Amino acid sequence: MRLSIVFIGGKPNGKIVLEYLLKNKYVEIPFVITYPEDYDTPRNIRLNKDKRFKTICESDANKLTAEIKEAKPDFIFVAGWSGLLSEELIKIPTKGTVGFHPSKLPSDRGRSVLAWQIEEGYRDSALTMFYYNEFPDCGDIIAQEMFKISYNDYVSDIMNKVDNATYNLMRAYFPLLRQGIAPRKPQDMNEGNFRRLRNDRDSLINWDSNTEEIYNKIRAISKPYPGAFFIYENTKVKVWESDIISDLCIESLSQNLKPGKVISRLYDNSYLIKCRDGILKIYIDEDIKPGNEL
DSSP, rough: OOOOEEEEOOOHHHHHHHHHHHTTTTTTOEEEEOOOTTTOTTTTTGGGGGGTTTTEOOOOOOGGHHHHHHHSEEEEEESOOSSEEEEEEHSSSSEEEEEESSSTTTTTTTHHHHHHHHTTTTTTTEEEEEESSSTTTTTTEEEEEEEEEEEEEOOHHHHHHHHHHHHHHHHHHHHHHHTTTTOOOOOOOOOOEOOOOOOOGGBBBBBOOOHHOOOOOOHTTTTTSEEEEEETTTEEEOOEEEEEOHHHHHHHHHHTOOTTTTTEOOOOOOEEEESSSSSSEEEEEEEOOOOBBO
């Protein structure tokens, strides 16, 4: 028996889920809901160029509730999608709405999760496959796949790990979902926390912070995110990469400098910047003058 599945999503992890479903002989997809081409979201993939399925470009899937009802799907699968879904839409499929969240639920529900985890120095996390319910990221858990967050991982590296985990969870648990025997563990609503959506102020570097805190911030919101920044001569300067310097000689010479002092410019056009407890090497595209304070 074939399953009717409506897919909602985009981005690389969404494409992984969609490709898996397209290759499954037990699945038929009446249509795909994806972002418009000009929708401003990191890693947007133009699924509307694919001729293998009907595509509806709409950033608010709730506007298509009537069309989904008419399709009478067994499942809705959601991946690579940041918009909230209404309770009415979630309850349309007979077997449930299934999605993915890049944390070990119930921890870190909400928005900008990967960035918060990296900035706060997490050493591991998980991708959770779960059933949607009326509360964001609070539905019953199907499965979780853990992954490491290395000290030198940038957010793009973690996104790749999430993509790999997405495929692994689909391969392991979609057959169980199809047969109606997948695990289903309710979340404890008294546990966990919610993350807010980050804003521009969260990206501003405060040089009077520990080097590791600044290093983590830079890693957390590097490309494809907007990037950490500081203000220099009334200009926003983006920092895409950095290293913590552990040279005792340099640290000794800079011990009495104020945080934000530009110590020197190096041969590779990087700069050494004094922080509260040490020195950070930053890579930027703009020129700044050694000796200045940021």
